[in-house]
Every structure is written in structure tokens, then in C-alpha cells.
Amino acid sequence: MMAHLPSNFHFLRPLWLLALPPAGLLAAALWRRHGQASGWRQAIDELLLPHLLESTQNSRQGWPFILLLLAWLLACLALAGPVWEKLPQPVxxxxxxxxxxxxxxxxxxxxxxxxxxxxxxxxxxxxxxxxxxxxxxxxxxxxxxxxxxxxxxxxxxxxxxxxxxxxxxxxxxxxxxxxxxxxxxxxxxxxxxxxxxxxxxxxxxxxxxxxxxxxxxxxxxxxxxxxxxxxxxxxxxxxxxxxxxxxxxxxxxxxxxxxxxxxxxxxxxxxxxxxxxxxxxxxxxxxxxxxxxxxxxxxxxxxxxQFDQWQEQGHWLVLLILPMAALAWRRGWLLGLVLILGLWSGESQAMSWQDLWLTRDQQGARVMAQGEPGKAAALFTAPPWQGAAQYRAGKYAEAAAAFAHAPSAEARYNEGNALAKAGKLPEAIKAYEQALQLDPKLEDARFNKELVEKLLHKQQQQSQEKQQQDQQQGQEQNQASRGQQGQDAQQQQGRDNQAAEQPPQDQGKETAKQEPGPGDQQDRRQSGQPDARPAPKETEQKTAEADEQKMSAEERQALEQWLRQVPDDPGGLLRRKFEYESRNNQRQQQRRPATKIW
Incomplete structure (x- = not known):
């Protein structure tokens, strides 16, 4: 059935469709009550009922409930506002x-x-x-x-x-x-x-x-x-x-x-x-x-x-209800008047059952307007919209991937912004270059490209300076380690000479002091004395982790500085636009020099 409906078919006020289930329940209850209301069925045997009662009377009494259910259905559909075509609205x-x-x-x-x-x-x-x-x-x-x-x-x-x-x-x-x-x-x-x-x-x-x-x-x-x-x-x-x-x-x-x-x-x-x-x-x-x-x-x-002005078709359903309304003047049919009084066309509201009445991009646009870009990104199917939602949600890598599927110069420019936000500066520069190849007049792309290039150059300089500092620190540590080893060797040699001069009975005690047992290291830790033995691998690992954290902090700080340099500054754009126009005007015509500058 849905395959035969127009592609733009939807309801302007779909919440009226929630009145359909109660109609079915009410009709079923009334039908059951009508069947139990006949006292003859309780007093006469069921085999004799067809011969004693008129069947036409029973069928005639059942029609009001069927017509009531049908009128209720048509009224709900009419009030929901079925539409499937737009009309050009002259203004x-x-x-x-x-x-x-x-x-x-x-x-x-x-x-x-x-x-x-x-x-x-x-x-x-x-x-x-x-x-x-x-x-x-x-x-x-x-x-x-x-x-x-x-x-x-x-x-x-x-x-x-x-x-x-x-x-x-x-x-x-x-x-x-x-x-x-x-x-x-x-x-x-x-x-x-x-x-x-x-x-x-x-x-x-x-x-x-x-x-x-x-x-x-x-x-x-x-x-x-x-x-x-x-x-x-x-x-x-x-x-x-x-x-x-x-x-x-x-x-x-x-x-x-x-x-x-x-x-x-x-x-x-x-x-x-x-x-x-x-x-x-x-x-x-x-x-x-x-x-x-x-x-x-x-x-x-x-x-x-041509605005989003939909032509309602629900009024045609009212014509089907008019014959039922005419019969409402008969005895027992006055309940149908309630349906007629409810047929009024209120103001159209933008409410819908999401997957049935709106496209995924329309749903995403509504969610985006509500300030939930993360949910909107999951709804969008168009890459530019999806990338914009991911960008607002702070998912810059996903935003860059979405913008990459769009072929326009604006998409390349937005991809460059997302890559720059994600910290991928070389890739951002390539995206800006592609945007300028597609549209050489895109001044924002050229401006951001220059900023990213400066930031990348600055990061490279900081990285080189950091490597030089690390090398200098490593050389100083090696020299200090060599000096410490020489001092330890001299001290060890002095202790050996002193031990050689002592009597034999004291040599064993001295040896016991120089060769600690398995429990001595634990005793030092319990007494709070530091372990004199160096742990070069553990020290180097901690130093590397600290340097990595420091580098990442520096990169984040540099990225934040760049982001502060890329505000929504219309003044810079106007200045470049005016300078470009001024250069063209100077080539085309000679201007009179200003007598005063104020």
C-alpha cells in the first residue's frame, strides 16, 4: 500500500491519528453491549430464536455502530491533514x-x-x-x-x-x-x-x-x-x-x-x-x-x-461524512453530531512520525535546531549536513571524513577546518589547497591555509628545539653518569685497600657489610633509606612519558592559539575584499589624490 502513495505524502497534524485505537475499542464495546441487551436471547432457546425474531431488525440495529466507526475513521484522517503536493504561493x-x-x-x-x-x-x-x-x-x-x-x-x-x-x-x-x-x-x-x-x-x-x-x-x-x-x-x-x-x-x-x-x-x-x-x-x-x-x-x-505551502486534501473526506450526518437526525443517531462539530482545521503544526513522514535529512535538521548535533549527525545522509553536525559535536575527524565525500570547494574548505581542529595540520593544508584549486576566489581558505602553515612551521621549530634540548640533557646525564662511575670506582678501590690493611678477623665483618643479604633491601625500604642502585630503564621510561605529555600539552596549546586566530572575523574578509577591488580600480582608472586624509 505504501508503494502506491505519493513520495511526499504525509500528515500535517499526525497526532489526530492517535484517536483511531480508542474508536476501535469503543465500537467493539458498543457492539458487545448491543448483543447482550436483548432479553429474548436469555428467555428463548437459541434454536427457536430465528423463527420468533425478525433478522432484519438485528441487522438494522447493527448499522449505526458500523457507520459510527467509519465516520470516526474518516474524521480522524481529515483532521490529521493529509497532503502530498505543494502549491506556488504568490506573495x-x-x-x-x-x-x-x-x-x-x-x-x-x-x-x-x-x-x-x-x-x-x-x-x-x-x-x-x-x-x-x-x-x-x-x-x-x-x-x-x-x-x-x-x-x-x-x-x-x-x-x-x-x-x-x-x-x-x-x-x-x-x-x-x-x-x-x-x-x-x-x-x-x-x-x-x-x-x-x-x-x-x-x-x-x-x-x-x-x-x-x-x-x-x-x-x-x-x-x-x-x-x-x-x-x-x-x-x-x-x-x-x-x-x-x-x-x-x-x-x-x-x-x-x-x-x-x-x-x-x-x-x-x-x-x-x-x-x-x-x-x-x-x-x-x-x-x-x-x-x-x-x-x-x-x-x-x-x-x-514556492514556499513549503502544502495543499490539504482532508476536506474531501468530509463529503463522505455528510450522508452519515444527515442520518444523525434519526432517533438513536444523534451521537454522530459530535463528529461533525469536531471537524475544524486548526493551525498546521510541524509534528510528524519521524520515519514515516520526514526524510532523514529533515529529521536531522530538526534535531540540529534543537541543539543536539550528535544525534543529528546520526540522522543526516547528505555528507555536508553530516559533516556540519559532526563538527558542531566536536567530532572533527568524523566531520572531515564526511566533508571528504562532497565535491565542492566549500566542502574542501570545511574539511580543512575540521582537520585543523583535529590537529592534522598537513592534511588540513592539502584540503585548503584543493579548495583553492576548485575556487581561487575563496579568500577564507587562503587565509586559513596561511595560518595553518605558520602554526605547522612553529610546531616543527618547537619540536627541533625540544630534540636539541633532549640531546643536550642526554649528554649531560651521560657525563654525570660517567663521573659518578669514576667516583664509585675510586671509593671502591679505597675500601679494598683499607680492607687489605685490616686484620683477618675483621675482614669477614667488612665483607658482610659490603655484601648484603636478601633481606637488606627490604630493611632499607622499611627504614625509609633510598636504594643506592640506579634503575636506568625505569628512569628513561618516566622521562619519555613526561616528554610525551609535555609535547602533547604544547601541541594543544599551539592549536588553541591557532583557533583563537581563526575567529569569525568579517573585518579581515572585508579588508581583503576592499584591497582587491582597490587594486583592480587602480589598474582601470587614475584616481585624483586626496587633498586631506581625514
């Missing part, structure tokens, strides 16, 4: 594209805002992303050059994860090229196929020349510009790592100041709004609330996507 999303431009020039380090302008801007940026419920969002940063942190996406959490890594330190060049950032933002809108959108500029300074160029860029565009000013009119110096402050060419301390009038001029020239950064949400409401003056913004755009 509509809000057509509201917002591109945020973040200033990462050195002036953002100024401390006129506590703790500094950069930190306040990051907090405000996170608040904006958290408030974005619908619409696509992108993030562009600029200093001497402009770079895309994230293109237009509906997943604002991805952008929020990158915000803490944003700082002037990741930018390839210093300066404040806001014009290039604005052109890059418009290019993102064009690439996404959008004709209108909103741009939010978070900055502390815009020059009059930049205002003229930005106005030309936005002249024929259906784009609204909002400007958020960061800083104070009093300004503040830019601290350096050595404890001093940034100075210009004349040796004067640079104090960047916020000029709200210039920023308001920029917003007014482009038909946008301006607001100073604040501790509350009034600045976000002013700049982004009410569509921020963008005509036609916030419209709905149809999107065709």
Missing part, C-alpha cells in the same frame, strides 16, 4: 529599496560624541536595520574610495552582522570620497533593476564641490536622499594609537567639525531631509518615516516563490 513584497552610505573617514574617530563618532554611527545603523521590516537594503562605505559591503538584500540581519567590523582601519585608502559612494549606490539600484529608491548618507562632512557633483548625479533620478549628521559643531581631535592626535602638514592638530548648514544644503538640493544624530529614534523617524518624500515608494511588487 507581494514592499518595493522599498534603501541604500545606506556610511562614512569611514578618519574624522569618524573624533571623540566629540561619546565614545566617538564611529561607535555612535554604528549603533544608529543597527537601529535602522532593526527597524527595517520590509524592502531591500544595501550598505556602501567610503573613505578615499567607495566599496560595497552588501548589495540590495531583504536579509537585514546579514548586514547587521557586518556592522561591528566597519572602521577606517579596513579601508585601503584614506580620504572622504562621498561622490564615488553616491555613484556606487546608484549603480546598485541599476543592477537590481529598480528605477527608484532611497539613499541615506551617514557622514560628518561634505564639501561644496561634492554637493555640486552629487546634485548632478541625482538630477534625473527618482531617488530621495536623506542625510544624517554625525558630530558636533565644536568638533574634537582625532586620537592616534601612540596617544597623540592627528596633525596636518603644518603640525596643527586636526579638529573636524560638523557643519549642519552644508549638510542641509545637500539634502535640500536633492529634495531630501537632514537631521542630526540623536540618542532616540526621532532622527530615524524624520529621515525614513512617511516614505521620506519619495514619490511612489512603498508600492507592492508581486513575487513568485
Amino acid at each position: 507581494q513584497r514592499k518595493e522599498d529599496a534603501l541604500i545606506i552610505i556610511q562614512d569611514l573617514s578618519l574624522s569618524m574617530y573624533a571623540q566629540d560624541l561619546s565614545p566617538n563618532r564611529l561607535t555612535r554611527a554604528q549603533h544608529k545603523l543597527l537601529d535602522i536595520l532593526q527597524a527595517r521590516r520590509e524592502g531591500a537594503t544595501a550598505l556602501v562605505v567610503y573613505a578615499g574610495e567607495a566599496h560595497t559591503v552588501c548589495p540590495l538584500t531583504n536579509d537585514s540581519k546579514t548586514i547587521a552582522a557586518l556592522v561591528p567590523a566597519l572602521s577606517p582601519a579596513i579601508m585601503p585608502s584614506f580620504g572622504s570620497n562621498v561622490q564615488e559612494a553616491m555613484a556606487l549606490a546608484l549603480q546598485l539600484l541599476t543592477n537590481a533593476g529598480l528605477s527608484r529608491g532611497r539613499i541615506l548618507l551617514i557622514t560628518d562632512e561634505v564639501t561644496p564641490a561634492a554637493i555640486a557633483e552629487i546634485t548632478k548625479l541625482l538630477a534625473d533620478k527618482t531617488v530621495s536622499l536623506a542625510v544624517l549628521g554625525v558630530g558636533t559643531e565644536a568638533g574634537g581631535p582625532i586620537p592616534k594609537n601612540d596617544g597623540g592626535f592627528l596633525q596636518d602638514d603644518q603640525g596643527v592638530i586636526v579638529v573636524p567639525r560638523l557643519d549642519p548648514a552644508v549638510l542641509r544644503e545637500l539634502a535640500a538640493a536633492t529634495g531630501g531631509r537632514y537631521h542630526d544624530i540623536s540618542l532616540g529614534d526621532d532622527d530615524i523617524t524624520c529621515l525614513l518615516g512617511g516614505e521620506a518624500g519619495l514619490p511612489g515608494a512603498g508600492g507592492l511588487q508581486p513575487v513568485e516563490r
Whole structure:
């Protein structure tokens, strides 16, 4: 029977099937009670009953219980929600594209805002992303050059994860090229196929020349510009790592100041709004609330996507119950009304009988979400999922073996991480090399490969140094042993000479002292005196075990240090990405040198 069912057949609410066994027990009990309820069977002989009683009456009285059982069965199946096909669910999303431009020039380090302008801007940026419920969002940063942190996406959490890594330190060049950032933002809108959108500029300074160029860029565009000013009119110096402050060419301390009038001029020239950064949400409401003056913004755009929307088929079973419900108005059939009242379709719940309704990978994904990667690894059949579960469970060797069965570059990269965690550094380097052969642009694999190579080189140096120390200690021990043997020989020779000079009657006593009996060693141990005889094999074995433990501890410590060097650091990835883009841009076009670096 299961072979004829669709492959995707399952129940949305399978717990309703638990009501089937009680139905069978209830039907059996009612049938038995009905058979015992006839008083004629107790008073008349069974041979005379067929001639005295009408058989049609007995059969007619048995039908209600059969129909009750059948209705109960159909009702339970309908309430369980049988499904086997998915339907494309048309949805509509809000057509509201917002591109945020973040200033990462050195002036953002100024401390006129506590703790500094950069930190306040990051907090405000996170608040904006958290408030974005619908619409696509992108993030562009600029200093001497402009770079895309994230293109237009509906997943604002991805952008929020990158915000803490944003700082002037990741930018390839210093300066404040806001014009290039604005052109890059418009290019993102064009690439996404959008004709209108909103741009939010978070900055502390815009020059009059930049205002003229930005106005030309936005002249024929259906784009609204909002400007958020960061800083104070009093300004503040830019601290350096050595404890001093940034100075210009004349040796004067640079104090960047916020000029709200210039920023308001920029917003007014482009038909946008301006607001100073604040501790509350009034600045976000002013700049982004009410569509921020963008005509036609916030419209709905149809999107065709196929979700996990299953089409229930249980309502067809209700049609089979309707004739039984019609008969419930007859005398003795009112019990069928209980079944009709229970037929309602509640909210679908993700509950199932594991092996019957879900694949092994789906079961493993649910167990993984519950925080049990060890159990999930036993359920997964796909090698990437199985390797990820083993990795989270701390079984790095098993994870590497699982990743080895997947042919992708990401699988080789994950295999290298698992091998590095397991302490197999040469094998990890080979896995990283294979990943780079499949995908030369996989920067994380190249970065981890360099770290593992440095760690392996460091371990090899430590091993060589340890071998040299062991050799030196062995030579010193040999020399000390030889010196001790020479002293013992001299002492023995002196005792022999002394014994030769003593009278014969004392020689036997001296010999007895020099040749102890079998019980002397036990007496020494009982008295607490050490045994003077050396045990070279036992000493060497203990030394080797101690060295082995020490080596393993050193290797573990080195591995922990390497693991601390391989964090989930989006800042390093962004820095390498921006440097790569900067090199390509320098080959393609000549840039104007920045007049100032802050």
C-alpha cells in the first residue's frame, strides 16, 4: 500500500491519528453491549430464536455502530491533514529599496560624541536595520574610495552582522570620497533593476564641490536622499594609537567639525531631509518615516516563490461524512453530531512520525535546531549536513571524513577546518589547497591555509628545539653518569685497600657489610633509606612519558592559539575584499589624490 502513495505524502497534524485505537475499542464495546441487551436471547432457546425474531431488525440495529466507526475513521484522517503536493504561493513584497552610505573617514574617530563618532554611527545603523521590516537594503562605505559591503538584500540581519567590523582601519585608502559612494549606490539600484529608491548618507562632512557633483548625479533620478549628521559643531581631535592626535602638514592638530548648514544644503538640493544624530529614534523617524518624500515608494511588487505551502486534501473526506450526518437526525443517531462539530482545521503544526513522514535529512535538521548535533549527525545522509553536525559535536575527524565525500570547494574548505581542529595540520593544508584549486576566489581558505602553515612551521621549530634540548640533557646525564662511575670506582678501590690493611678477623665483618643479604633491601625500604642502585630503564621510561605529555600539552596549546586566530572575523574578509577591488580600480582608472586624509 505504501508503494502506491505519493513520495511526499504525509500528515500535517499526525497526532489526530492517535484517536483511531480508542474508536476501535469503543465500537467493539458498543457492539458487545448491543448483543447482550436483548432479553429474548436469555428467555428463548437459541434454536427457536430465528423463527420468533425478525433478522432484519438485528441487522438494522447493527448499522449505526458500523457507520459510527467509519465516520470516526474518516474524521480522524481529515483532521490529521493529509497532503502530498505543494502549491506556488504568490506573495507581494514592499518595493522599498534603501541604500545606506556610511562614512569611514578618519574624522569618524573624533571623540566629540561619546565614545566617538564611529561607535555612535554604528549603533544608529543597527537601529535602522532593526527597524527595517520590509524592502531591500544595501550598505556602501567610503573613505578615499567607495566599496560595497552588501548589495540590495531583504536579509537585514546579514548586514547587521557586518556592522561591528566597519572602521577606517579596513579601508585601503584614506580620504572622504562621498561622490564615488553616491555613484556606487546608484549603480546598485541599476543592477537590481529598480528605477527608484532611497539613499541615506551617514557622514560628518561634505564639501561644496561634492554637493555640486552629487546634485548632478541625482538630477534625473527618482531617488530621495536623506542625510544624517554625525558630530558636533565644536568638533574634537582625532586620537592616534601612540596617544597623540592627528596633525596636518603644518603640525596643527586636526579638529573636524560638523557643519549642519552644508549638510542641509545637500539634502535640500536633492529634495531630501537632514537631521542630526540623536540618542532616540526621532532622527530615524524624520529621515525614513512617511516614505521620506519619495514619490511612489512603498508600492507592492508581486513575487513568485514556492514556499513549503502544502495543499490539504482532508476536506474531501468530509463529503463522505455528510450522508452519515444527515442520518444523525434519526432517533438513536444523534451521537454522530459530535463528529461533525469536531471537524475544524486548526493551525498546521510541524509534528510528524519521524520515519514515516520526514526524510532523514529533515529529521536531522530538526534535531540540529534543537541543539543536539550528535544525534543529528546520526540522522543526516547528505555528507555536508553530516559533516556540519559532526563538527558542531566536536567530532572533527568524523566531520572531515564526511566533508571528504562532497565535491565542492566549500566542502574542501570545511574539511580543512575540521582537520585543523583535529590537529592534522598537513592534511588540513592539502584540503585548503584543493579548495583553492576548485575556487581561487575563496579568500577564507587562503587565509586559513596561511595560518595553518605558520602554526605547522612553529610546531616543527618547537619540536627541533625540544630534540636539541633532549640531546643536550642526554649528554649531560651521560657525563654525570660517567663521573659518578669514576667516583664509585675510586671509593671502591679505597675500601679494598683499607680492607687489605685490616686484620683477618675483621675482614669477614667488612665483607658482610659490603655484601648484603636478601633481606637488606627490604630493611632499607622499611627504614625509609633510598636504594643506592640506579634503575636506568625505569628512569628513561618516566622521562619519555613526561616528554610525551609535555609535547602533547604544547601541541594543544599551539592549536588553541591557532583557533583563537581563526575567529569569525568579517573585518579581515572585508579588508581583503576592499584591497582587491582597490587594486583592480587602480589598474582601470587614475584616481585624483586626496587633498586631506581625514
